[in-house]
Amino acid sequence: MQKNVKTSTKHTEKPAEKLQTIAVARNGFSDKFGIPRQPREGSLLVTRIEFMPDFRSRDALRGIEQYSHLWLIWGFNAAAGAEDGTWKATVRPPRLGGNRRVGVFATRSPFRPNRLGLSSVRLLGVEDEGDKGPVLVVAGADMMDGSPIYDIKPYIAYTDSHPEALGGFADEHANDRLTVHWEADTTQMPQETKAALEEILQQDPRPAYQHDAARIYKLDYAGCKAEFRVSDGVLTVTKVEAGE
Amino acid sequence: MQKNVKTSTKHTEKPAEKLQTIAVARNGFSDKFGIPRQPREGSLLVTRIEFMPDFRSRDALRGIEQYSHLWLIWGFNAAAGAEDGTWKATVRPPRLGGNRRVGVFATRSPFRPNRLGLSSVRLLGVEDEGDKGPVLVVAGADMMDGSPIYDIKPYIAYTDSHPEALGGFADEHANDRLTVHWEADTTQMPQETKAALEEILQQDPRPAYQHDAARIYKLDYAGCKAEFRVSDGVLTVTKVEAGE
Numbered sequence: 001m002q003k004n005v006k007t008s009t010k011h012t013e014k015p016a017e018k019l020q021t022i023a024v025a026r027n028g029f030s031d032k033f034g035i036p037r038q039p040r041e042g043s044l045l046v047t048r049i050e051f052m053p054d055f056r057s058r059d060a061l062r063g064i065e066q067y068s069h070l071w072l073i074w075g076f077n078a079a080a081g082a083e084d085g086t087w088k089a090t091v092r093p094p095r096l097g098g099n100r101r102v103g104v105f106a107t108r109s110p111f112r113p114n115r116l117g118l119s120s121v122r123l124l125g126v127e128d129e130g131d132k133g134p135v136l137v138v139a140g141a142d143m144m145d146g147s148p149i150y151d152i153k154p155y156i157a158y159t160d161s162h163p164e165a166l167g168g169f170a171d172e173h174a175n176d177r178l179t180v181h182w183e184a185d186t187t188q189m190p191q192e193t194k195a196a197l198e199e200i201l202q203q204d205p206r207p208a209y210q211h212d213a214a215r216i217y218k219l220d221y222a223g224c225k226a227e228f229r230v231s232d233g234v235l236t237v238t239k240v241e242a243g244e
Numbered sequence: 245m246q247k248n249v250k251t252s253t254k255h256t257e258k259p260a261e262k263l264q265t266i267a268v269a270r271n272g273f274s275d276k277f278g279i280p281r282q283p284r285e286g287s288l289l290v291t292r293i294e295f296m297p298d299f300r301s302r303d304a305l306r307g308i309e310q311y312s313h314l315w316l317i318w319g320f321n322a323a324a325g326a327e328d329g330t331w332k333a334t335v336r337p338p339r340l341g342g343n344r345r346v347g348v349f350a351t352r353s354p355f356r357p358n359r360l361g362l363s364s365v366r367l368l369g370v371e372d373e374g375d376k377g378p379v380l381v382v383a384g385a386d387m388m389d390g391s392p393i394y395d396i397k398p399y400i401a402y403t404d405s406h407p408e409a410l411g412g413f414a415d416e417h418a419n420d421r422l423t424v425h426w427e428a429d430t431t432q433m434p435q436e437t438k439a440a441l442e443e444i445l446q447q448d449p450r451p452a453y454q455h456d457a458a459r460i461y462k463l464d465y466a467g468c469k470a471e472f473r474v475s476d477g478v479l480t481v482t483k484v485e486a487g488e
Binding site for chain 2: 062
């Protein structure tokens with residue numbers, strides 16, 4: 001016992017590890033309202049991973065196209081609400097209606113000691129963008145535009161995939177979906193933006209504490225502004241404004 | 245284009261993110277020789293996750309027992325050979341015999357820009373250890389004793405499990421296994437240590453470049469010293485010394 005306590009002390013004295021931002025996520029999520037919570041297979045939400053100047057290397061991606069899926073380790077940034085680095089032992093996950101406290105390590109909440117996010121994404125392709133170097137195009141990332149990427153790893157099914165894993169309370173709410181009814185005119189909206197927006201809206205982007213059927217909510221995605229209300233499991237899009 | 249270049253520059257100026265060590269891994273792997281590469285379901289290799297003083301909170305783990313699997317995000321430490329923080333665009337994965345260069349982001353190699361490891365593990369239990377606080381007991385971790393843990397997240401099958409994911413060259417070698425023949429007397433060895441050691445040896449812990457059938461290799465695990473040679477897919481354990 002004494003030996004272990006000593007070892008722990010030694011580790012505390014070690015300086016904290018520094019992370020370099022190797023790339024930045026680019027997508028239509030300009031604010032945290034609406035970022036999908038743990039999107040799943042088949043997501044249409046496309047994110048472009050643009051490398052920082054020091055990491056623009058086609059060589060570093062050699063062989064990556066052989067993988068259908070990747071892991072991204074990234075940082076919840078300021079707008080995700082975790083700027084001051086504080087953390088609490090328990091959080092109230094939105095999927096539980098925001099009224100049940102759960103240990104932070106039993107959740108994927110951004111409010112954790114180290115603000116690391118972890119997302120599996122589908123690799124759609126590697127594009128060469130001249131000055132910007134190679135760009136990874138992925139689907140299903142649940143992060144805001146501008147989020148820093150710290151690592152990219154191949155998804156290896158035989159070690160990463162555990163379809164039998166038990167998910168506790170996350171399982172109970174895995175299939176909660178709203179029906180989306182488009183009351184607004186969407187003829188000016190690109191088809192892929194509408195499909196992506198529908199995916200986001202199905203997941204109920206309302207803050208956990210605001211479940212008022214009369215209230216109009218607003219959501220920005222990919223330059224489009226959508227307004228909606230939610231009642232009895234149906235989300236009605238009342239207005240849509242196409243972006244610049 | 246100009247706009248994106250500017251954004252990237254802004255991110256470069258941002259200070260690197262600092263990580264706090266929240267916990268330390270404790271297991272029998274005292275040196276990097278022999279650490280399993282991407283262990284799979286059913287692994288017998290037990291690791292204890294001991295929290296640092298600031299993070300010893302039973303509350304922070306509330307509800308975690310509902311999950312069968314967890315993610316650990318951790319740091320490859322000095323002994324894993326990545327002390328100076330340098331990285332190369334390509335690496336030679338041991339599974340490919342060490343003679344094929346692959347982009348670092350297409351591998352799980354430790355020699356990456358940020359030395360983060362990612363492992364899915366089975367949660368065996370949460371134990372209360374008095375002074376040391378709660379300890380997570382997990383199976384299947386592929387990290388050295390003393391590795392710093394930066395984050396612990398629940399494994400959520402509906403978003404993390406992609407059994408259909410294609411694995412490129414990792415797939416081709418997923419089932420490479422050596423047959424282990426125990427020539428040495430193992431009667432002094434605890435049964436569970438022998439089973440764990442056999443799992444490690446099956447995965448061929450030899451360095452990628454040293455495939456000499458006559459050579460005797462040495463491996464330390466959980467205080468036991470084993471000696472072995474490998475020839476034609478058979479690993480013969482020639483000597484075993486039980487530890488203190």
